[in-house]
Amino acid sequence: MTTVNRPGAPDGHVCGIDTAMEVIGGKWKVLILWALHERPHRRFGELRRLLPGVTEKVLASHLREMEADGIVRRVSYDEVPPRVEYSLTEDGRRLNDALEPLAAWGRERSAAGRRGLPAG
Amino acid sequence: MTTVNRPGAPDGHVCGIDTAMEVIGGKWKVLILWALHERPHRRFGELRRLLPGVTEKVLASHLREMEADGIVRRVSYDEVPPRVEYSLTEDGRRLNDALEPLAAWGRERSAAGRRGLPAG
């Protein structure tokens, strides 16, 4: 998603931002990242409860994509009932760190109470 | 877009990230931000040429939204032919700064050549 066909970079990306945007471009991905950052080794149902409104299908596909992107690690234990644990990879942790300034910006904006109002 | 109805914050946001994600959640918004960061006071047609593939409609609506979000300033000169200049507000500049680490992460990832491959 959000792939921009643009010359200038071999992979069609302009400035690294859109590379990152592709990775975090799912509706719930940053929240998953956040949940996994707060505490590593989250289980599927735990994540689902932490993200009220997400459906199993979407959560599962998001996690698959993030695993394929190398930012989430999935460990499945061969038990009954089945147990699966998700955690951040090193790359995922660095992505989360890179998101912190953005989060700070958002928090500032929320604190300032502006939610679509023109800036002063 | 990407609005998550979630308790815990008065505005339905969890951690500031999704506040930011809403603001930059358009297909071309980060690129507009980038173009406006490289040089302030871009004209409409200039931006269109800088973002090959964007349509007038989408560029216009993106700019309107960013203006409403207070990160872009729009100055219209009453001339013929009409001239409109776009620039970043202070908030927009800070947003761009907050995006830098993310861009660095993306550049690193591009440099590492991984584009969806599992992490090693």
Next chain:
DNA sequence: GTGGGTGGTTACCTCCGGGTGAGCGTGCAC
């Protein structure tokens, strides 16, 4: 046997962000 909890998959369907193409209103060049 019925229900619950585990972590999914599958088949549909909805919704809206974004793409397409046209038109507008002005003045200048031809």
Next chain:
DNA sequence: GTGCACGCTCACCCGGAGGTAACCACCCAC
């Protein structure tokens, strides 16, 4: 009067991300 450049706006359409709901396999508690 025809066309162009500018910076849009409007009406329409499409694709895909995401939502809905059912189902699967397993075991335990009742």
